[in-house]
Ligand code: HEM
């Protein structure tokens with residue numbers, strides 16, 4: 001069996017493209033389905049199947065691995081460890097996550113059929129809860145339902161699929177299918193649809209909220225990614241980019257009265273994706289990978305880059321090992337209480353009370369400003385094995401009959417999901433990262449502390465059994481400017497390299513028919529997260545120069561909005577004597 005999204009599928013691509021296709025196809029012209037929506041993830045390490053029918057990974061002895069709920073209870077308790085990155089850094093990371101992957105899973109519920117009647121069914125992978133669990137026992141909860149991710153078969157290989165485009169192309173804003181983009185567009189002036197509120201524009205209402213987790217509540221936003229409503233901070237970032245698109249479209253349309261809706265929309269999209277890619281690679285990524293690694297790997301864009309820097313032999317697909325493993329490390333950085341507002345009016349809100357209902361916080365008077373102010377000024381938690389209880393106990397919480405709220409455990413899901421996707425154990429990822437293979441638990445002492453190794457020995461039978469996510473989160477970092485431990489770093493930095501040099505439409509390649517001019521690239525590199533906030537939210541007079549790290553860290557400080565450089569959109573004014581398409585840069589190389 002070989003579906004249309006399989007890497008080997010024949011896809012016919014039209015001639016030269018000026019705009020990247022919404023579904024991510026025809027990016028790599030040798031393998032045009034690579035990275036397109038609804039196509040299989042890539043594998044860095046070979047899968048570790050539990051049996052020949054694709055059962056979840058098992059322990060070396062053949063017995064089931066220990067309960068992931070037990071692991072989280074014992075190894076991932078809540079401890080307050082603030083870090084120098086801001087909560088904006090973390091939520092920006094979530095937005096990026098929603099750009100590169102969405103595995104196909106039915107909604108997880110706190111209680112559901114997966115646990116009892118269908119517990120043995122092939123689609124279920126429930127998390128068993130020990131009878132003496134310190135949290136769930138009081139609710140008599142003995143397992144947390146979880147469904148297995150859908151897979152697709154391409155030739156011999158069975159693989160999980162990402163439903164969104166694998167590229168960093170702002171698919172959370174524009175969608176990953178033509179029909180989604182069409183639904184989101186206004187049809188006038190190149191704009192995206194909005195709903196108007198006192199405080200400005202917000203994403204439009206979804207047509208049928210009953211099919212979403214915010215069923216019955218308003219607002220329930222519609223966006224390029226269905227997870228838009230998951231939490232109010234994420235919805236704030238989605239709103240920010242929506243406004244940026246319409247702001248850019250407004251300027252382009254006013255300047256080029258002859259352009260029709262389609263032309264304005266596509267040109268604005270092209271600019272907004274470029275701004276987004278620039279901020280991700282130039283401003284945000286240094287705090288994820290370390291500034292010197294970003295520099296060494298040539299990841300930060302400086303000026304125009306020759307067409308030959310694009311590599312059609314680089315596989316741009318999102319790796320399963322990244323989206324189900326290393327990148328989820330940032331779940332440990334989420335603050336269970338997020339700040340809303342600034343100064344004396346600042347308050348903290350419990351995350352657990354706001355899943356799938358962004359409205360009450362976000363669309364309250366001044367709400368968007370307040371959520372964003374909280375994001376830029378609140379420090380995040382550190383990337384380590386300490387997890388907030390809001391994340392490990394209250395995800396998608398519902399009230400028990402006595403009114404107390406309990407939800408599911410995201411960290412336990414993360415580990416369970418790794419087994420579901422057959423990610424090999426931590427030990428194999430150590431080897432991949434150039435560390436020696438551990439033969440006994442004590443061999444882990446090169447990357448883990450003594451207490452951590454003892455804790456692992458207490459839970460797992462064999463050192464090979466240790467889950468990738470668990471070992472990876474416990475690792476110490478090699479250098480103080482690194483966020484991730486070595487095994488996570490290895491897969492994540494490689495991934496950001498592949499998303500950049502394997503994306504033919506990456507914004508600073510010149511010499512393609514779709515390329516910007518050099519002047520346009522220079523001005524696009526003025527885009528910054530601070531400017532994005534200033535340009536789209538009334539009330540920001542000052543912003544941190546780098547909103548991804550706390551003020552005071554390495555000279556970071558609040559600066560007036562108008563001191564931040566601006567992308568000069570007048571470079572997109574079309575003059576009668578210029579060709580409508582093409583950019584005269586073909587002779588760059
Ligand atoms: C703000 C609170 C957050 C919540 C409540 C949350 C919740 C979730 C949930 C429920 C899933 C699906 C789990 C599964 O069934 O396998 C998920 C997946 C994921 N999350 Fe988060 N998340 C949050 C923040 C973040 C952040 C900050 C990042 C990274 C920077 C992130 C990265 C990811 C990734 C990469 C996936 C897998 C996506 C996929 O392959 O479909 N999340 N998250």
Ligand SMILES: [Ca+2]
Pocket residue numbers: 098099100164165166167168169170171172
């Ligand atoms: Ca994407």
